[in-house]
Amino acid sequence: MFKTLHKYASPMHFFALARALTPWLFGISLVLFGVGLVWGLFLAPADYQQGESFRIIYVHVPSAWLSMFAYLVMAGGGALSLVWKIKLGDVIARAAAPLGASFTALALVTGALWGKPMWGTWWVWDARLTSELLLLFLYLGYLALQSAIEDRRAAARAGAVLAVVGIVNIPIIHYSVVWWSTLHQPATITKMGAPTMATSMLIPLLIMAFAFQLFFLALLLVRARCEILEFEQRAQWVKTLLGASDQSRGTR
Amino acid sequence: MMASLRDFLVMGGYASFVWPAYGLGVLVLGLNGVLALRRERYLLREMAKRNLPGYRVA
Amino acid sequence: MTPALAILRRECLRLLRRSSQLVQPLIFFSLIAILFPFALGQQTELLRQTGPAAVWLSVLLATTLSLEDIFRSDFEDGSLEQCIITLDALPLACAMKSLAHWLTCLVPLIGMALLMSFVYDLTPDARRALISALLLGTPVFSLVGTVASALTVGVRGGALLMALLILPLYIPVLIFGASAVHHATLGLPTLGEHYFLAGLAVLAATLAPFATAAGLRARLS
Structure with a gap:
């Protein structure tokens, strides 16, 4: 068990594993997207309060979930690199950050598109929206640090510390924002994510969430492959790999 | 048939909110995918070029 | 004298000797704080309400500008790398760095904040809450800033x-700090906010020095 884990923590084996897995992940997620979209857009009934606008949920909620999951992945990668000195952690953290940032932005924008017809305004300083916005800035800080430090390894190590500091701070930020938003406003008008949801709406949501998740994993693996190639430029196995791909295309 | 298609596209009057949301979703997913795959292809090509015998990095 | 105190003394002297590093944040702070009336207008009542927020934001920005200098000279003369290699108690040294920054940068800022509370004509209760909240909250600024x-x-x-x-990491302190003064202005109790601020300070004091040490090792080894 540990032997296999250890094997795939080495960049070379992880690269091969990632290459084998990505087509499957892309394929399955695209099929799930198809099913989820048909179910969510055609088969699920319109919400009795929100009408057809509730269908934004199938984009908004999966991307909001992913925005948090990606930070966990990033901080987990950072912890792997900091605590156990596993180089793969750096690769994963750097691969996850831009994905996390883009899904956070998507969640915010689709949230605004949903908020406008529901609340009559693009933005409310509701605890969840505000926390999501701050999450975006945490991602942007990580990305800015990565681009400011030229040496890739040094940047990844500094980023690992930042990601771990961030994950400790996220609950603190979230709960202080919750406290702040309940203090200054009367009970917020949150219609989103009502506790009970009809099964006919929930199942497509879960399918879409699963599709997003798999697509994210596929993207993560592709980006990790790029990072590995850059990190390991000088490694012998990369040179062998390049030679092989070169010959297969017949450019020599 | 045409009427039901129009009903679907109108989204109960929320078309201007629902479709941009889905469009942005497709854009974010697609762009991430295309950019990542293109970056890998670029890296492989560039590094293979550098890896050719006779190519020396100064 | 214990090594920790020696580090603290050396740090404070170093920061105090460069008078520009000491004075510039204070000037910057006052300048930001007096910009608010120009944007908001000069009604005393409005300024009394927004004053605490203005003071907190000015402290926040002045602190942000001062953080760069914490490790700069140590890095430039190479002593930082020596410290990382030779010190067994790097987190303790980092904690002393934060403490020195707080003493030389933020304590003077709190003094200026007291002055500003008169400019903004805060009530005595609000003034007391502002200063006590700043005293509890600003150590977090120094500790997290050192990271x-x-x-x-x-x-x-x-x-x-x-x-x-x-700045995103400073938001919790800003929320509780500004809310303490706001509540004091309304004559409400502010004990809750002070407890939260104290809790954040304790948490930062226990964790941040270790994160700083890890950060230095990540950057310089």
């Missing part, structure tokens, strides 16, 4: 990068 300073040591991009890294 960011360690992560960006020797990096070009300076103040802007620092602001991007640090």
Whole structure:
């Protein structure tokens, strides 16, 4: 068990594993997207309060979930690199950050598109929206640090510390924002994510969430492959790999 | 048939909110995918070029 | 004298000797704080309400600008790398760095904040709450700021990068600090906010020095 884990923590084996897995992940997620979209857009009934606008949920909620999951992945990668000195952690953290940032932005924008017809305004300083916005800035800080430090390894190590500091701070930020938003406003008008949801709406949501998740994993693996190639430029196995791909295309 | 298609596209009057949301979703997913795959292809090509015998990095 | 105290003394002297580093944040703070009336207008009642927020934001920005200097000279003369190699108690040294920054940068800022509370004509209750909340909240600024300073040591991009890294992490302190003064203005109890601020300070004091040490090791080894 540990032997296999250890094997795939080495960049070379992880690269091969990632290459084998990505087509499957892309394929399955695209099929799930198809099913989820048909179910969510055609088969699920319109919400009795929100009408057809509730269908934004199938984009908004999966991307909001992913925005948090990606930070966990990033901080987990950072912890792997900091605590156990596993180089793969750096690769994963750097691969996850831009994905996390883009899904956070998507969640915010689709949230605004949903908020406008529901609340009559693009933005409310509701605890969840505000926390999501701050999450975006945490991602942007990580990305800015990565681009400011030229040496890739040094940047990844500094980023690992930042990601771990961030994950400790996220609950603190979230709960202080919750406290702040309940203090200054009367009970917020949150219609989103009502506790009970009809099964006919929930199942497509879960399918879409699963599709997003798999697509994210596929993207993560592709980006990790790029990072590995850059990190390991000088490694012998990369040179062998390049030679092989070169010959297969017949450019020599 | 045409009427039901129009009903679907109108989204109960929320078309201007629902479709941009889905469009942005497709854009974010697609762009991430295309950019990542293109970056890998670029890296492989560039590094293979550098890896050719006779190519020396100064 | 114990090594920790020696580090603290050396740090404070170093920071105090460079008078510009001491004075510039104070000037910057006062300048930001007096910009608010120009944007908001001069109605005393409005300024009395927004004053606490203005003071907190000015402290926040002045602190952000001062963070870059915490490790800069140590990095430039190479003593930082020596410290990382030779010190067994690097986190303790980092904690002393934060403490020195707090004493030389933020305590003077709190003094200026007291002055500003008269400019903004705060009520005595609000003034007391402002100062006590600043005393409890600003150690977090120094401690967490030291982490960011360690992560960006020797990096070009300076103040802007620092602001991007640090401001989101300062938000909890800003929320509780500003709310304490706001409640004091309304004559409400502010004990809850003070407890939260104290809790944040204790948490930062226990964790941040270790993060700073990890950050320095990440940057310089």
